[in-house]
Every structure is written in structure tokens, then in C-alpha cells.
Amino acid sequence: MSTPVSTAGTSGTSSGAGDGLLEVSGLMKYFPVTRGVIFRQKIGAVQAVDKVDFSVPAGRTLGLVGESGCGKTTTGRLLTRLLEPTGGRIMFEGRDITHLSMGKMRPLRRDIQMIFQDPYSSLNPRHTVGGIVGAPLRLQKVKTEKGIKATVQELLELVGLNPEHYNRYPHEFSGGQRQRIGIARTLALRPKLIVADEPVSALDVSIQAQVINLLEDLQSELGLTYVVIAHDLSVVRHISDQVAVMYLGKIVELAGRDQLYAKPRHPYTVALMSAVPVPEPVRVEGRRGRRERIRLAGDVPSPLNPPAACRFHTRCWKAQEVCRTQEPPLAELVSGHKVACHFPENTDAVP
Amino acid sequence: MPDTLLEVRDLRIQFPTNDGLVKAVDGVSFTLDRGATLGIVGESGSGKSVTSLGIMGLHQGTNAQITGSIQLDGEELVGAPSSRVRELRGSKMAMIFQDPLSAMHPYYTVGAQIAEAYLVHNQVDRKTARKHAVDMLGRVGIPQPAARVDDYPHQFSGGMRQRAMIAMALSCDPELLIADEPTTALDVTVQAQILDLIWDLQQEYHSAVIIITHDLGVVAELSDDILVMYAGRTAEYGKAEDVFDRPGHPYTWGLLASMPRIDEARLERLLPISGTPPSLIRVPSGCPFHPRCRYAGLTDGRSQTEVPNLREVEPGHLVACHLTADQRRTARAEQLLGDVGTPAVQTRQGDV
Numbered sequence A: 001m002s003t004p005v006s007t008a009g010t011s012g013t014s015s016g017a018g019d020g021l022l023e024v025s026g027l028m029k030y031f032p033v034t035r036g037v038i039f040r041q042k043i044g045a046v047q048a049v050d051k052v053d054f055s056v057p058a059g060r061t062l063g064l065v066g067e068s069g070c071g072k073t074t075t076g077r078l079l080t081r082l083l084e085p086t087g088g089r090i091m092f093e094g095r096d097i098t099h100l101s102m103g104k105m106r107p108l109r110r111d112i113q114m115i116f117q118d119p120y121s122s123l124n125p126r127h128t129v130g131g132i133v134g135a136p137l138r139l140q141k142v143k144t145e146k147g148i149k150a151t152v153q154e155l156l157e158l159v160g161l162n163p164e165h166y167n168r169y170p171h172e173f174s175g176g177q178r179q180r181i182g183i184a185r186t187l188a189l190r191p192k193l194i195v196a197d198e199p200v201s202a203l204d205v206s207i208q209a210q211v212i213n214l215l216e217d218l219q220s221e222l223g224l225t226y227v228v229i230a231h232d233l234s235v236v237r238h239i240s241d242q243v244a245v246m247y248l249g250k251i252v253e254l255a256g257r258d259q260l261y262a263k264p265r266h267p268y269t270v271a272l273m274s275a276v277p278v279p280e281p282v283r284v285e286g287r288r289g290r291r292e293r294i295r296l297a298g299d300v301p302s303p304l305n306p307p308a309a310c311r312f313h314t315r316c317w318k319a320q321e322v323c324r325t326q327e328p329p330l331a332e333l334v335s336g337h338k339v340a341c342h343f344p345e346n347t348d349a350v351p
Numbered sequence B: 001m002p003d004t005l006l007e008v009r010d011l012r013i014q015f016p017t018n019d020g021l022v023k024a025v026d027g028v029s030f031t032l033d034r035g036a037t038l039g040i041v042g043e044s045g046s047g048k049s050v051t052s053l054g055i056m057g058l059h060q061g062t063n064a065q066i067t068g069s070i071q072l073d074g075e076e077l078v079g080a081p082s083s084r085v086r087e088l089r090g091s092k093m094a095m096i097f098q099d100p101l102s103a104m105h106p107y108y109t110v111g112a113q114i115a116e117a118y119l120v121h122n123q124v125d126r127k128t129a130r131k132h133a134v135d136m137l138g139r140v141g142i143p144q145p146a147a148r149v150d151d152y153p154h155q156f157s158g159g160m161r162q163r164a165m166i167a168m169a170l171s172c173d174p175e176l177l178i179a180d181e182p183t184t185a186l187d188v189t190v191q192a193q194i195l196d197l198i199w200d201l202q203q204e205y206h207s208a209v210i211i212i213t214h215d216l217g218v219v220a221e222l223s224d225d226i227l228v229m230y231a232g233r234t235a236e237y238g239k240a241e242d243v244f245d246r247p248g249h250p251y252t253w254g255l256l257a258s259m260p261r262i263d264e265a266r267l268e269r270l271l272p273i274s275g276t277p278p279s280l281i282r283v284p285s286g287c288p289f290h291p292r293c294r295y296a297g298l299t300d301g302r303s304q305t306e307v308p309n310l311r312e313v314e315p316g317h318l319v320a321c322h323l324t325a326d327q328r329r330t331a332r333a334e335q336l337l338g339d340v341g342t343p344a345v346q347t348r349q350g351d352v
Helices: A070-079 A101-110 A129-139 A147-158 A163-167 A175-187 A205-222 A231-240 A256-261 A266-273 A322-326 B048-055 B082-088 B112-119 B126-139 B156-172 B186-206 B215-223 B240-245 B250-258 B323-336
Strands: A024-034 A040-055 A061-065 A085-090 A112-115 A195-196 A224-229 A242-247 A250-256 A331-334 A337-339 B006-018 B020-033 B039-041 B065-072 B093-096 B176-180 B208-214 B224-229 B233-239 B310-314 B315-321
Touching: A024 A070, A040 A061, A040 A070, A040 A085, A040 A242, A040 A250, A061 A070, A061 A205, A061 A231, A070 A195, A070 A224, A101 A112, A112 A175, A112 B112, A129 A147, A129 A175, A129 A231, A147 A163, A147 A175, A205 A231, A205 B250, A224 A231, A242 A256, A242 A266, A250 A256, A266 B186, B006 B048, B006 B208, B020 B048, B020 B208, B020 B224, B020 B233, B039 B048, B039 B215, B048 B065, B048 B176, B048 B208, B093 B156, B112 B126, B112 B156, B126 B156, B156 B186, B176 B186, B186 B208, B186 B215, B208 B215, B215 B240, B224 B240, B224 B250, B224 B310, B233 B240, B233 B250, B233 B310, B250 B323
Parallel strands: A061 A224, A061 A242, A112 A195, A195 A224, B039 B208, B039 B224, B093 B176, B176 B208
Antiparallel strands: A024 A040, A024 A085, A242 A250, A250 A337, A331 A337, B006 B020, B006 B065, B224 B233, B233 B315, B310 B315
8 A cells, every 4th residue: 555755744725645644554453462470372462453544634633433442542542652553554744653762752742742531630630730731841851932931821821721820739620620731731842733532521511612612722723633532422523524433443434524424324323323312302292202213232342352344243233144254345435435334324326 | 190209398418528518409499200200410519419319318427417308208308217218228219320330349249239139128038139130130131141140240341230230229129210320431322222221111110210410412311300400509490391492591501502412513613601610618699600601790780699599481490590581582592593792701711
């Protein structure tokens, strides 16, 4: 597979394969499962992420959505190189960063940053806000015009916090404010790419909207590129330009946001969307009723021993013999809409 | 014919602390009929869980001060001897907790934990109790219940654990079931399975259910009535369709507007509620929501000084807000058009 090398600083309007800020092809992560203490034997592997391809153009947002155990968080950690990929390739600004050493990766950490899910455990309780937000600047030995303190105060203001709270500790802040502190730290080095792992799922509903709006404002002001990992389909729809749906380590559907939500094609995506509770009561003859929805039976199979061929066939209502024997490739059905399924839904014409 | 199972009147639950008195629940009233479902909605710290623990009598042994009245089937629970509440708990009322992994004991098998309540409340031997546990596991949809009954909680997946917890709660056929965030820790497809299960079991047992959640979607799925709580008080209370179709409190509008919806056109921008929920030690004077309310300025200062009483805006639909009917109509229309003018607090400066 050829991956054209693009020049650094790709314009934000580019789209399609080959010219994204971030290009991922065939990305894999297998975690070995071992037995024994002295004589360690490898008895299998958890196929957390298995041959995933996508690209994110500069200035855009890719949403990675799926249920727990689908590999979305592992994918995020591979992108930020917090985990070592088992296979595949990650290209950032046309440069292969898949197996860069710690030392070679360090300067790149300025460009690739992460927002964590839990604002309670991701901030050190013994450090002040100033210390936390200024840490990346100190670690990277970035010289700032007005010194670290002034820069940190600017960052706090940028995320909607009071710059005078520089000397306070994390416990003095609410959950939403802590998430803002985390975002300020992420922005300290002016990254190009931000991987946000469940950035709002630990927050209250009214605060979620504040943080989502903040992320959108920052994107348009600073030209950031996001990979947003979330399980909440409505949040992903709100924030993303492109959405990738993952199931058991594979991308099963990848499309533009409006296309995906208007016409989901993979049966899993259809089921996932129909499972989302809607804040509108159903009434049948004056009594409460139930919404019609697709019900998936059982649980997600173990990634230690995923089903052969199409991984969804054990829970799919459309599954036939071919689904058990042949793996469907992630193919472009309509322009910009990729699906890995033998019998996709919502197709206009029968092929 | 509706017959009332639970009647809560002017419930107040307060905790004295070194920093001051925490008014976790401050004058909440509601009634619940047999076979009906009440949804209690609110953000963290709104007092919804404290209310449910109060009903279950689980504040015993803490320094909670409980006043008001909780009548279960005509029997007063506030001030009742703890031995009596203990008899009722498990047999007549039961609870499902949010996180089944931490609510179950890791050292005992799932079956033993389900059988325990049945043994305590019924005069049966262990064998019968174990058989009952297998039945219950089958009833809540665990495949091969006879084999899984001897599994430990860690051998179950999250959804199965929540099913086992429901089996535990239902083992004595309770008349009142309280579900505190029953699906928050679960994935959406599993959440849909659990909501279905609660629905089906309610139809089968005709029990009354209180479902406590922050997710308006989940309450809309299951509830007949809805109680919106804010800072320990009732902001809005009414039939589910009234509250969702014609919400009357600016806080309820805020909640509805701040969540992205999958069933409607995507908004360019969400409309968050500015600010953060108040501290329960220093609840704002007057209407507790006034510092975050866009419309507090319309009430000639009454929002800041006077606590709004629950008023009926239509039959059976109560709202605690100072806005007049006209003001509310205009404000709501503005809200729906997305024309909210200058917010009271700059949205960027959301917190603080």
C-alpha cells in the first residue's frame, strides 16, 4: 500500500486519503496473554486493535465511537505513542512515527497532546494549577516571552478560568473546572493534534455542554485537529466531522458525520443508534409505551478469541453463511462512506 | 384504580458537618402508585440519591437528621425502629445500585448473595433458597443459570452483573424498587437490555419503581411521572409527557437544551447552563437556581430573596419558579428559537 508523503503544514481544506495531518494504516495492537511465572509462555493475544485505517485532515475532528472493549482507547494511546504498535503505520505530517524512540518522540510530543477522561485522577493533587499547566513548558524547556507564569495565566483565561487561581490546588475546583485545567495543560505547547479520550463523560449534563463548546471554540481559534474518543453517540455527532464506529478492534463503518447519522449502513451502527434513549416519552393510548428498537442479544465477545470472519456475526440479525467464513473488507459503498459488511442496511438500490 | 404505595411529604435530610449544615434534601414531596414509575432527575449533588437512601432507611448510623414523612403502604418510616425498617428492606422495598461491581461482595458467589436476602426474609432452608436464586437468575435473562449461580461477581460481565443485582433486588418480590443510576456504568446496547428488563419485570410483578438518573433519555423511556431536583429541592414535578412537552422551569429547559440529541437536527452550538451546581452548605438565597438562570432578572429581585413555592402551571404539573405564566411563555419561545440574547454570565467564563 502506498502512502504518499505530504509536505508539512497541510492546508485545512484537504480531504481524502494521503493528505491528512494524521494517516493511519493497518494499525495493530496485540496484548500478549501469558501463563506461568518463571517460564512465561505466550498462550494467546488480546487483539485490541486489528488493522485499522483512517486519516484526519488538519483542522478537522475524527470521532471514534464504540462500546467498552472495542479498542477505541487503545487506538488513542497508539496515536499518542503511549503504547507501542504491534504493526501498521502512523504518519504524522508525512513523517512515520510508528516506532520512533522515546528520545526522537519527545520533540513531537509538543505537537501531539492528549485530554484525559477523569479530571480527578489526571491532575496531581499536590501540585498547584500553575505547576500543572506550566509543567509541559518546563519539561520541554520552552522559552516563553513573558515567562511561564504569564503564559499559564493566559492559558487559564483561554479555557475560561480565572487567571488569579494560579496558586490553587485541584481539589478547590469542580469537575468541569478541573477538566478545563486539563485542557489548559494540553494546550500549553500549542499542539497540532489533540487526542481527547472521553473528554466529557465524567461531567454533569449541563457542564458537558460547556466543555464541548469550549473544545469547538478552541478548534476554530487555534486551528486544532482532534481525534475524539467517546461512547456517547450524540456527543460524537455533535463534535465530529468524520465518525469511525469500532467493534472488537476493527472499524466497521467510517463516514462523514451527516452521512453516517442519516443513513447508518453497518447493522452494528444501526443497532447502536437505535439503543440510544431519546428524551421524549412514548405514549400508547394514554399509557406509557416502549420505543421500537433493535435489540442486540448478549455481550460483546472476548477480544482474546474474536469470532472468525465478520466479528459481528454472532450478534447480527442479518448474518448468513458468508459472514462466518469471509471477512468483509472496509469498502467504500458510496463516496465517503466506508462499511465493512456483506449485507449493509439503508442501501438505496439492490446491487 | 390507582392505589398509592409510597407517599413522601416534606422530606428534609440534613447532615451537620464542620463546615456547616448540608441540606441535602430540603422539602421534597411526591406520591407513587403501585405499578407506576417515578423518574427523579438531577445533576450530582442535587439530592436525588440521598432521597432514595432516606426512603430505604440507609442513613441509619450516619449523623443524618431526617424530618418529614415517608409512608410506605400507610406505614410511617421516618422515626420507625430500625429493626422494622430492616424487615421491610429487602422484602417490601429493594434497591439496585449504580455500580454492581462495588455493590456486590467479591468473596461470595453470585448465587449466595441472591439467596441471602431470601433466607433472611423467608422461612426456608438453604436448598430452597439456592433453587430460588437459580430461578431468579433465569428470570433476569442470565443464560445457563444453574451453572452460573456458583460464579463469583468478577466472572460476570458488567451487564450480567447488573442483571444479577436486579435478581437480588427482586428475590423477595418487593412492592417498591428503587434503581439508582442503574445503567450509568453500562454501554448503550446493554443499557437498552437492562431498561427492557426493568420494564418487563415491572409489568410482571406490578411493582412501583423509582428510577434515579441524570440522563433525561433514560427517564423518558420508563417514567410515568418526573421529579426534577435542584440543590435538594423540587424544581419541577409532573407527568412525563407534560414535563417533556411543556417544561416549565428554566433549569429543565437548560437540561434539555444542553444535551446533544441524536433524534433531532444537529445544532451548530449547544446551549449550556452557565455556572456550576451550588454548594449544599451555602445554597443561594431565594431561588437556588437564580445565579445560573437567564431569566432571574425578570422577577424584580424576588428570585434573589424569596424561595419560590411549587405552583400548579396546569393540572398535576408543578413548577417552583417566580416567572409569571406570560413571562414563561415568552422566555420558552425564545429558548426554542435559540434566540437567547446575551447570557447572564459569559459562557466562556462558564464556571467560577
